[in-house]
Amino acid sequence: MGDALTVVALAAVVLFVVTLVWRLVPLRRDLGTPADRATFNTLHTASLAAPPLRCGLTAGGAGRAARHLRALLGTPGLAISDTEQLLAWDGAGDGHGAHAVRHAQPATEHARTEVVGPAGVACADPDCPIKVGVVAPLVVEDRVVGSLTAYGLTASAGLVRATNEVARWVSAQLELAELDASRTRLVEAELRALRAQISPHFVYNSLTAIASFVRTDPVRARELLLEFADFTRYSFRRHGEFTTLAEELRSIDRYLLLERARFGDRLQVTLQIAPEVLPVSVPFLCIQPLVENAVRHGLEGRPGQGHVTIVAEDAGSEALISVEDDGTGIDPDLVRQTLAGGHDGDSVGLGNVDERLRQVYGDDYGLVVETAPGAGTKVSMRVPKYRAGVHA
Amino acid sequence: MSDPTYGVLAVTAVTLATILIGSFALRFSRTTSDFYVASRSVSPVWNASAIGGEYLSAASFLGVAGLILTYGVDMLWFPVGYTAGYLVLLVLVAAPLRRSGAYTLPDFAQARLESMLVRRIASVMVVLIGWLYLLPQFVGAGLTLRVATGVPGWLGGLLVAVIVVFSVATGGMRSITFVQAFQYWLKLTALAVPVVFLLIAWQADGRPALDDSRPPTFRERTTVTVRTDVSFVVTDPVRTVVTGRLDGTTYDAATRRLDVGAHVAREGARLTFPAGAVVPHAEKLEPSSGHDWARPLSGAGGRDHPLYSTYSLILALFFGTMGLPHVLVRFYTNPDGRAARRTTLVVLVLLGAFYLFPTVYGVLARIYTPDLLLTGATDGAVLLLPQRVVGGLAGDLLGALVTAGAFAAFLSTSSGLTVSVAGVLSQDVLRGGVRDFRVAGALAVTVPFLVSLGAGSLAVADVVGLAFAVAAASFCPLLLLGIWWRRLTDVGAAAGLLVGGGLATAAVAATIGGATRSGWLGALLAQPAAWTVPIAFLVMVVVSRHTQHRVPPNVRRTLVRLHAPESLPLRRDPPVHRRPA
Numbered sequence: 001m002g003d004a005l006t007v008v009a010l011a012a013v014v015l016f017v018v019t020l021v022w023r024l025v026p027l028r029r030d031l032g033t034p035a036d037r038a039t040f041n042t043l044h045t046a047s048l049a050a051p052p053l054r055c056g057l058t059a060g061g062a063g064r065a066a067r068h069l070r071a072l073l074g075t076p077g078l079a080i081s082d083t084e085q086l087l088a089w090d091g092a093g094d095g096h097g098a099h100a101v102r103h104a105q106p107a108t109e110h111a112r113t114e115v116v117g118p119a120g121v122a123c124a125d126p127d128c129p130i131k132v133g134v135v136a137p138l139v140v141e142d143r144v145v146g147s148l149t150a151y152g153l154t155a156s157a158g159l160v161r162a163t164n165e166v167a168r169w170v171s172a173q174l175e176l177a178e179l180d181a182s183r184t185r186l187v188e189a190e191l192r193a194l195r196a197q198i199s200p201h202f203v204y205n206s207l208t209a210i211a212s213f214v215r216t217d218p219v220r221a222r223e224l225l226l227e228f229a230d231f232t233r234y235s236f237r238r239h240g241e242f243t244t245l246a247e248e249l250r251s252i253d254r255y256l257l258l259e260r261a262r263f264g265d266r267l268q269v270t271l272q273i274a275p276e277v278l279p280v281s282v283p284f285l286c287i288q289p290l291v292e293n294a295v296r297h298g299l300e301g302r303p304g305q306g307h308v309t310i311v312a313e314d315a316g317s318e319a320l321i322s323v324e325d326d327g328t329g330i331d332p333d334l335v336r337q338t339l340a341g342g343h344d345g346d347s348v349g350l351g352n353v354d355e356r357l358r359q360v361y362g363d364d365y366g367l368v369v370e371t372a373p374g375a376g377t378k379v380s381m382r383v384p385k386y387r388a389g390v391h392a
Numbered sequence: 393m394s395d396p397t398y399g400v401l402a403v404t405a406v407t408l409a410t411i412l413i414g415s416f417a418l419r420f421s422r423t424t425s426d427f428y429v430a431s432r433s434v435s436p437v438w439n440a441s442a443i444g445g446e447y448l449s450a451a452s453f454l455g456v457a458g459l460i461l462t463y464g465v466d467m468l469w470f471p472v473g474y475t476a477g478y479l480v481l482l483v484l485v486a487a488p489l490r491r492s493g494a495y496t497l498p499d500f501a502q503a504r505l506e507s508m509l510v511r512r513i514a515s516v517m518v519v520l521i522g523w524l525y526l527l528p529q530f531v532g533a534g535l536t537l538r539v540a541t542g543v544p545g546w547l548g549g550l551l552v553a554v555i556v557v558f559s560v561a562t563g564g565m566r567s568i569t570f571v572q573a574f575q576y577w578l579k580l581t582a583l584a585v586p587v588v589f590l591l592i593a594w595q596a597d598g599r600p601a602l603d604d605s606r607p608p609t610f611r612e613r614t615t616v617t618v619r620t621d622v623s624f625v626v627t628d629p630v631r632t633v634v635t636g637r638l639d640g641t642t643y644d645a646a647t648r649r650l651d652v653g654a655h656v657a658r659e660g661a662r663l664t665f666p667a668g669a670v671v672p673h674a675e676k677l678e679p680s681s682g683h684d685w686a687r688p689l690s691g692a693g694g695r696d697h698p699l700y701s702t703y704s705l706i707l708a709l710f711f712g713t714m715g716l717p718h719v720l721v722r723f724y725t726n727p728d729g730r731a732a733r734r735t736t737l738v739v740l741v742l743l744g745a746f747y748l749f750p751t752v753y754g755v756l757a758r759i760y761t762p763d764l765l766l767t768g769a770t771d772g773a774v775l776l777l778p779q780r781v782v783g784g785l786a787g788d789l790l791g792a793l794v795t796a797g798a799f800a801a802f803l804s805t806s807s808g809l810t811v812s813v814a815g816v817l818s819q820d821v822l823r824g825g826v827r828d829f830r831v832a833g834a835l836a837v838t839v840p841f842l843v844s845l846g847a848g849s850l851a852v853a854d855v856v857g858l859a860f861a862v863a864a865a866s867f868c869p870l871l872l873l874g875i876w877w878r879r880l881t882d883v884g885a886a887a888g889l890l891v892g893g894g895l896a897t898a899a900v901a902a903t904i905g906g907a908t909r910s911g912w913l914g915a916l917l918a919q920p921a922a923w924t925v926p927i928a929f930l931v932m933v934v935v936s937r938h939t940q941h942r943v944p945p946n947v948r949r950t951l952v953r954l955h956a957p958e959s960l961p962l963r964r965d966p967p968v969h970r971r972p973a
Contacts, residue, residue: 008846012839013523013901017516246433246727275434276569276725281493314568316829317495317815385495385724388502391953392493 045072046169053173054180057138057146059087066090069148069170073162076129077151080170083108083144095123096130096151104147107135111144113164115155129153134160136167140174187359202258202292209262224261227254235285244392245287245312245319245383246278252291252310259295267299270309277312277319281392282383283356289349290323290367290379297377298325315382322380329373339367350379361387398792399540406578406796407555410803413571433727434569440738443722445575447474447739448746449525449805450532450771453579453798455853456747458770460754461761462677462851463693464685466702467754470853471747473709475740477860481714482736487729488875488954495724496812497717497867498820504874504954506944507882513889515820517866518717520897522813523840524859525716526806527904528852530844532771533802535852538619539775540795545620546845552799553841556806560814560833569725575804576742582797583749586778586790590756593781600759602682608671608762615664616763618657624766626650627679628670636661665763674768676909685758697915700922705857708921712860715867717816718808728958753777771852774798810836843904850904854918858900865924866893869932875954877933878947884936892928896920 032040049068052061062080066088070078077091079100089097103121107114116133123130130151138146148170150163206228213221231254234247249271260267291310298306309324338351354367361384371377434442452474459467494500501507501514530549537548594600603609607627618636630650634643637658654675657663665671673679678694691698713719726732757764757773760780764770775798778790810833817832866889873880873888899920908914916923944950 008842012842013520016839017520244727274568278433279724279727316811317819386493386499386503388506390493 042072049170050173053170054177056177056181057082057087057174062088065170069166070150072166073150073159075150075152075159079104079133079149079151080146081149082146087146091151092129096121100133100149103133104135104149107137108144108147111137111139113137113160113167115160116149117155121151134163136163138167138171138174140171140178145174187356202255205262206258209258213261220261224258227257230254231258235288237284240392241284242281242390242392243284244278245280245282245321247392248282248285248287249273249278249310249312252288255288255291256295256308263299266305267295268305268307270307272309272311272313274312274314276314277385280319280383280385281390282321283353283360285349286353286357286381287321287323289353293350293379294323294325294327294377297330298327302328317385319383319385320380321383322378324376324378326376329371329375329377330369331373332369332371335369335371339369353381357381357383360390396541398788399537399795402792402796403537403540403551403799406799406803410571410575410800411555411559413574433731434725436726436731436734436738438569438573439722439725439731439735440742441573441576442569442725443572443719443735443739444742444746445572445579445804446718446722446808447716447743447805448576448579448801449856450529450536450798450801451853451856452747452750453583453801454532454535454771454774455528455851455856456750457753457757457774458764458772459851459853460751461757461773462765462770463695464680464690465688466690466692466695466698467853468751469702469705470709470857471750473706473860474713475743475747476710477713478736478739478743480710482733482740485714485871485875486723486732486736489720489871490723490726490732491729491954491956491958492950495721496816497715497720497870498816500720500874501870501885504944504950505880505882505885506946507886510882510885510889512820513886513893514867514870515816517862517889517893518816519813519821519836520893521715521859521863521866522717522809522816522836523843524862524900525718525856526809526813526837526840527844528850528855529802529806529809530841531850531855532798532852534844535769535771536775536795536798536802539772540791549841549844552802552806553837555803556810557834557837559807560810561830572722572804572808575800576746578800579797580742580746580749582793582800583746583753583774586782586794587749587752589782589786589790590777591752594756594759597781602685602758604683605681606670607673607679607681608758608765610665610667610669610671610762611760612667613664614667614763615662616766618659618661618663618767619769620767621656621658622767623654623656623675624672625654625675626652626672628652630665630669630672632666633664634661638663671762671765673765676768677765679765682758696910697912701915701919704861704915704919704922707925708857708861708864708919710864711868711925712862712864712921714871715863716859717812718805721808721812730957750774756781806837855904857919858903861919861921861924862893862896862900864921865896865928868925869928873929873932873936877936878951879936879940879943880932881936881939881942882944883939883942884932884934887935888928888932891931892924895927896924899924 045068049065049072052064055061057080066078066080067090069080070090075091077089077096079086079090079097080088081101081104084101086097086100089100099121103116106116113134113136116135118131121131121133122128131153132155133149133151134155135147135149137144138148148163148167150159150166152159206224210221210224210228213224231251234251234254256267256269260269287310291308294308295306298308307324307326310322311324312319312321314320335350339354350367350369358366365382365384368380369377370380452471456467456470459470489500492500492503494503497518498511498514502511530552533552534545534548537543537551538545600611629652631647632650633645634648635645636643638648638661639655650672655672670679676694678692680690680692680694684690684692689698689702695701723732723735726735753774756777757770761773761776764773764776775791775794778794779787781787782790813836814829814832817836818828822828822832869888869892870885874885899917902917903909907917909918
């Protein structure tokens with residue numbers, strides 16, 4: 001009885017491991033017709049060449065892509081250059097690479113495909129398979145950024161056309177790389193904008209609030225000024241896209257201290273923070289804007305007290321963070337538009353925070369907003385405790 | 393058998409307390425309207441208590457005493473190794489691991505080697521180690537409930553499994569520091585308080601000692617109840633009173649002479665031995681004299697190749713601790729590398745204090761409950777001693793306290809492990825959200841529970857030792873080389889994990905599946921660390937040296953982050969002038 005169960009259980013374990021390996025290692029189970037296979041092979045080779053090219057036209061990326069591109073063209077030699085120098089050479093006879101930039105010059109100048117004859121290419125070795133070169137320019141946004149040269153025995157019409165097509169495909173990848181880069185620059189610009197965005201209202205209000213204490217309670221006024229200094233130091237720091245939840249909360253504490261100086265007892269704050277999640281790395285200034293919104297929605301434009309509740313709890317491999325107010329609420333449609341990136345008027349930074357979270361952690365990790373007019377607002381997010389590349 | 397009421401009450405109380413503290417602590421730890429919550433991170437002492445709470449499992453609570461009772465002083469390496477593993481962790485791993493920002497072992501593999509393949513292999517290893525560690529928890533739970541209340545063995549395991557799955561699914565007991573810290577102090581109390589009474593009773597009894605020349609004897613007329621069929625060997629002819637089925641005949645309170653040789657007692661049989669009789673041993677155990685029992689490397693109790701086994705065990709325990717999934721998760725709670733080191737230091741102190749007690753239980757069990765050697769259920773020693781030695785109401789109450797502690801041990805370790813295993817399953821294997829986490833939790837518990845049904849005869853601490861061996865042969869090389877050797881490559885790490893972890897897992901599967909335990913082969917399979925750990929290191933180094941072009945591109949930056957204290961101003965804003973006080 002016992003032994004039989006052991007055997008069954010061990011079999012279950014083995015089955016599990018085998019299934020796992022089966023899932024992790026995809027096999028080509030259906031091979032298709034020869035034409036299908038040729039298409040698959042071409043597409044597969046192209047897909048291998050794509051990721052290195054998506055880093056832009058660099059020596060490293062070109063070097064890794066050149067091997068696959070040469071396989072795609074089936075030529076004995078292939079060179080990738082930018083407008084100044086050779087970036088990568090793949091194939092026989094390294095000596096030819098040294099001349100690639102000279103071969104490419106006419107094509108890059110005229111922005112069209114050129115054939116370089118044996119007079120310019122062939123070397124002393126009669127057995128060398130490299131006699132002619134077909135040079136195609138790489139064009140990104142109507143600008144020639146480099147060239148792709150295929151070397152072979154003869155410049156057949158087929159080779160010229162194939163080289164042309166491959167160069168256009170490479171150009172498309174480089175354009176996508178450019179797009180990635182500009183998207184990153186955009187996010188950085190937004191982050192800078194967000195840092196700058198905190199100030200005007202808040203700076204003015206804080207300073208007037210502090211001013212009101214200068215005579216009546218100079219000690220408190222001094223403390224508040226120092227808190228204000230620390231707050232701005234954190235908010236305007238230059239380095240790092242990420243910070244720890246502890247740091248972010250410390251800054252929020254300072255922010256709330258200054259707001260309490262202004263609103264007095266009207267502002268009620270509850271913080272429920274599980275200490276286990278304090279070391280979690282979070283995108284810089286990802287909670288602060290939400291708190292600022294909560295204070296505004298909870299208090300401004302209405303009499304009486306407003307409650308703001310900030311909760312951070314531990315949930316296994318993630319931290320759950322939420323900011324809630326019992327204020328006027330927002331129109332859900334407006335929130336939808338803001339999160340969709342269209343409109344960013346009333347809710348400072350909501351769309352920005354949402355976008356940065358999605359960019360870092362993936363689309364599953366956007367902001368969740370629960371609100372209705374008159375029913376308060378709750379904004380929550382999930383943050384994974386570890387994600388490659390995220391370090392405070 | 394004493395009144396089971398106390399045992400049932402103790403188990404119920406522990407279960408309720410755990411769940412209640414879980415849900416209340418959730419509220420306590422989070423409700424602060426005070427400012428500066430951000431600076432109130434978990435202190436090293438709390439964190440260390442929590443690590444102790446998750447770490448001290450059935451193996452520590454019950455298993456160590458059982459092994460000492462059976463095999464003698466060599467088994468002291470179990471408590472020593474369980475503790476010393478943290479010394480290795482402290483010196484070589486704790487701070488860099490914390491600075492890596494990794495939450496789980498697969499996270500570390502990915503952070504250091506920048507490879508999804510290594511991450512996935514690490515995930516599979518985490519699941520296997522987690523299952524192997526969960527298995528003895530269920531066996532131990534079954535045993536505890538059987539000794540305390542007399543219900544069948546599988547019920548205790550099922551109870552723990554259900555409670556753990558329930559609490560994981562509902563979100564309670566999820567690595568809440570307070571709950572786990574409470575568990576440590578509960579376990580320490582549950583072992584330490586009875587020890588005081590046991591020692592007083594032992595003193596009052598005239599401080600009986602072991603007989604140097606003979607195997608243990610029954611100190612008084614003793615009735616042994618057989619819970620599962622057992623085959624035992626009589627070395628000294630003895631007259632017993634038998635009720636139940638013995639050697640194919642059913643008796644009813646008949647006096648029968650047991651001759652030298654093997655005898656088979658069926659479930660439910662009761663044998664009453666006279667005082668002074670030599671205790672017959674279960675077939676798989678060998679009787680040994682008090683002198684052999686107390687002598688290191690004597691092979692007492694029937695362990696072959698004690699020298700090899702001991703060194704292999706030391707290697708497994710010293711280097712396996714760092715690869716236990718539920719331990720590393722807790723290091724994340726430390727705010728920085730320095731706090732991680734401090735926490736580890738406190739863990740060493742707490743564990744050192746705890747492990748004094750199982751040793752005392754083991755020695756007293758050799759004197760007062762040698763009948764366990766007949767039934768082979770030596771893991772029950774800790775649970776039986778209070779009733780046997782102190783007796784009466786006090787004995788029952790102390791027994792209930794020990795039972796409660798043991799149950800706390802299963803609950804906390806199992807829930808910690810289940811959360812870790814389920815996290816890895818849902819993140820890397822099933823891929824999905826909360827619903828999947830519940831499915832993963834159920835899966836994480838079901839597999840080891842099923843295996844535990846068929847593995848009732850294994851010593852709890854032995855199986856935990858095997859889990860350590862697999863961890864030592866897979867994650868120890870990954871962590872040590874990953875932290876201290878910049879030339880480690882993803883291919884090398886993958887190869888080392890597969891070869892080391894694979895060999896160790898195969899040896900463990902063979903041992904649990906009932907392969908031979910005698911001779912060199914048996915020793916090599918039962919204690920695989922001594923050969924699998926060096927092989928894993930060797931494979932990782934050799935393969936890495938042959939794949940140097942695959943060294944991760946950011947290795948320098950990664951290693952600086954692992955080793956530089958957080959206070960070093962790397963990539964920080966220029967320093968500000970300190971503001972006036």
